[in-house]
Amino acid sequence: MVRMGPSGHDPGHPKDWVGYLSQIELPVLAQSLREINELTECSTSSIQELAEVILRDADLTSQVIRLSNTVFYNLSHRQVNTVSRAISLIGYETIKSIAISSLLIENLLGKSPRERLLKTLAKAMHAAVQARNLLTKPESKRREEVFIAALLSHIGELAFWCSRAPQTEAYDQALNRLTPVQAQDQILGIRFNLITQGLVRKWKLGSLVEEVVSGRSTDSDLVHAIRQIIGLVDAADQGWQGQKVAPYRKNLALTLDITEQDLGTKLEKNAEETAKLVRDYGLDKIIPHIPGVGMKASATNLHHYEPNPELQLAVLRDLSDLLVEKPNLNLILQTVVEGIHRALGMPRVALLTLTGTDSTYVSKLALGPQAESWRENFTISLGNDDYLSAIAKRPPNGLIDNPKDKNWRLYKRPDFDRWIGEVPAMYACLVASRRVIGIIYADGGEQYLRNLEDRFSAFCHFTQQAQLALYQIQER
Known part of the structure; x- marks a missing residue:
């Protein structure tokens, strides 16, 4: 006690x-x-x-x-x-x-x-x-x-x-x-x-x-x-x-x-x-x-998000240019998260990074009108046996098209958000020195997401750019 x-x-x-x-x-x-x-x-x-x-x-x-x-x-x-x-x-x-x-x-x-x-x-x-x-x-x-x-x-x-x-x-x-x-x-x-x-x-x-x-x-x-x-x-x-x-x-x-x-x-x-x-x-x-x-x-106040192929190409070109230059990791990560939100039409996106404890990830960036609570409350602790920690332990990425299937339904859902673990989602683990140092998570919140497989394919393209930036920084 x-x-x-x-x-x-x-x-x-x-x-x-x-x-x-x-x-x-x-x-x-x-x-x-x-x-x-x-x-x-x-x-x-x-x-x-x-x-x-x-x-x-x-x-x-x-x-x-x-x-x-x-x-x-x-x-x-x-x-x-x-x-x-x-x-x-x-x-x-x-x-x-x-x-x-x-x-x-x-x-x-x-x-x-x-x-x-x-x-x-x-x-x-x-x-x-x-x-x-x-x-x-x-x-x-x-x-x-x-x-x-x-x-x-x-x-x-x-x-x-x-x-x-x-x-x-x-x-x-x-x-x-x-x-x-x-x-x-x-x-x-x-x-x-x-x-x-x-x-x-x-x-x-x-x-x-x-x-x-x-x-x-x-x-x-x-x-x-x-x-x-x-x-x-x-x-x-x-x-x-x-x-x-x-x-x-x-x-x-x-x-x-x-x-x-x-x-x-x-x-x-x-x-x-x-x-x-x-x-x-x-x-x-x-x-x-x-x-x-x-x-x-x-x-009632929810903006309807849809993929924008032209914007996707434009953001991917920007990311390629950033990688050719001396990579600025923060700028690349921000561009990736914004691209997922705006170009892929994902209503809610968060970037979580590892804290000094080596076992807890905290929200560094959260985008979307329904992601207000994420900025202060979205954390993932590897010490917990819950839905979010299970994601962090399954690199490199994943599409959870049915969070209630046998692979996910027994995990405890987070209390700070009513949709995480209840709606389809996608995630990518960012790896450096053989450990996951960051996680990008995205879902639709209240919005039903069409063409989920296509969105996930584009999501992987974007998150790969973030991973490439990490590799380049490591090799310096």
Whole structure:
């Protein structure tokens, strides 16, 4: 078990993790959420207090006013310019909900949040919208309370993924070989649900949230239904039709007393509404993790890539000229990657190079509108027995036309990207001194690639130029 860093405590007990996350990692969030949740709509003074808490933070104030003017929250479409006006027009609980959601997002997302944090936040937001829409009517006073209860049900995992503790990286790596529960037991000594329960109590996040995350049996139909929705959203990781989703859909349909077909329609509509809401919050980057709409939303803005034979010849001529001159390896590699992207029409291309460890490749260059996360998250570790490490161990190149055939299907897929290992891809290993020092990887992301064999043949021509440059540099 990895030892706790700054706090010096053994993390095997809930109070240690809860204290560390509350005092070291997220003290401002803990204080702000506690302060807001202790306010209740019982008098004019409490409304003033809520406004004062929001107005103390200039960023929060502008976010609350901006969101108060969105379709999701402002059904009257009347312009809101002040926090006080927002509370009176939209409602105390709604503004409280906006403030809590905004604080959560602002404090959790740093400059380069982990992909697993984005994925968990997407689940939390999605579950919140599904619960709000499925379990309450628009006029219900508990509408926003239900939203927040579902949103904060993931607070332990969310807080963990923004942590700088050494366990965060260790747990991340352990997920390549263990199930989440096994990794939590081995690396953390505690499971996320217990961390969530501890944070909910310490931060005083409310009785409904506390009951939802408690894990205890309940007589409350509302609590039971919220738990069902959270489980359903967790199970829908790969879409609404997965085998894991079926029992949740059946049970939830019985709870709501509607047909599974009607429930399916509502789920898809609410997922689309979640995508619109997270966009309002400025969280476009988590949309790909929302079942169904993630792929649809990205595809809407996706440029359609096709091979350009004339450009291929032009780039290959440029590469030949560069090889005749004194080879500049960086320029040649950049030209090869750009040629694969633009001339071959490969929507996503990455160049990975070996780090000083001799066992890890990191992204040096990534091109394509769907490759944003690759620049910081795309790594290949030879020590892992997963899909990407298997590629690195199979030089010199390869076409994976069916990543689900017997040669590939048993390998664990990377967490930072939903298409790697799910769609056809091609790769080339760059060799120097009998070891692989670089890897060029390309796939279509969401785009269906026609003429895959022809593209791969051209891909090999381009990557051979990079290999020739390496040979020439070695022979100097």
